Amino acid sequence: MSFITRGFSGRSRDRDERLPPGQTLVEDWPVLSAGPTPDVSTDEWRFEVRTESGRHEWSWDEMQALGVEDVTVDIHCVTHWSKLGMAWRGVPLDRIFEEVETSHDYVMAHSYGGYTTNVPLDELLDGQAWIAFEADGEPLDPEHGGPARLLVPHLYFWKSAKWIRGLVTMPTDDPGFWEQNGYHLHGDPWTEERYW
């Protein structure tokens, strides 16, 4: 139950319907990372998917060759900011999973630098997620996850793992890094799945 804080009126009454509850629109692009920014070149960059039956790997060029898409999406950070209508460029996960067989329902995303985050596999498919390497027409800066990050815009942005280097499928929804540190296992911004 909420109550009124004396004297507070706030500002933005014309709430954009694309803004989930508890979010504020930003024009800049805040950076949140738990540690130092890794330095990964596209020459050394590799992306792998490991399943119960084997391992698949793509180099930078092989990834691009899977087929690049331009998408415009909104992103929502659990720390209460959102950016709307961002132009991104990347390879849809559908293309990657055309080459992968698994009976597992979940994946753990792994990053250069050691970050992890868990996502249900069916939320990465059907045009819902990309391996992204450009934002707003520019290559992704390292502090924003360059050279490539996972992009899962319908979940809070900690799920869009920076410096992505692979996915490991798993039979159960095991918690990743922030999920072990108090954040929600799933992370839907529209139902405010922020914390446990």
Add this chain to the structure above:
Amino acid sequence: MTRAAWHVATVAEVRDETPTARRLTLEVPTWPGNEAGAHLDLRLTAPDGYQATRSYSIASSGDGTRVVLAVAEVPEGEVSPFLVHDLRAGDQLEVHGPLGAYFVWRPGGAAAGAEASPLRPVQLIGAGSGVVPLVAMAAAHDEGADATPFRLLYSVRTPADVFFADELRAFAEAPAPTRLGLDLVYTRDAPAGAARPPGRLTPDLVAELAWPVEQRPRIFICGPTPFVEAVAGWLVAAGHAPEAIRTERFGGA
């Protein structure tokens, strides 16, 4: 870890922290306590139901129901100018927390989630209002008479901009085993008798003032994004293990 929840908070005290920031002491009867370095979400509600929520680091820690914040005014902001200029003792708001189990220091020598290793020193590095969670760590270290060697390197514009100046001075004058090594680096104006002329942090200065690589310090860095990016990069380049460095950033890049 304590499950986070919404709590009603009453403002117990407000005071100027710096010319552009205010210290807010909240009384939160249902607060479950928090670790040093944790943060919370603060929510304000207007008469028509409009709400605004922002995250703030907590300057206090432990089991008490007093929660201390230090809020810097973000020009053009919607929430921080209200907190800095309009909020007064007796006002009520809501807080959600405690949040964050990673950027925290636990007495006994171990960072959260790490094995206990009392001999590894702790290096805190902060800029501007980014010192707030580091103050909580330094205070927990001081109050617990913890023997982990602790240093704080604090980059700040002028002497008037130092957050928690009296508290930090007291920690730096504590008896030897728990004394905080305090290095203030002034970027704009240094006081008379300062160790060096005003200027930005450099890789050499960080190497000079931080625990050396051989001591394998645990490092906590908090400040504006460009500051954290630069300092964390220098430390990794100098040979510190990336996994020994925990960061908290604010603002865009």
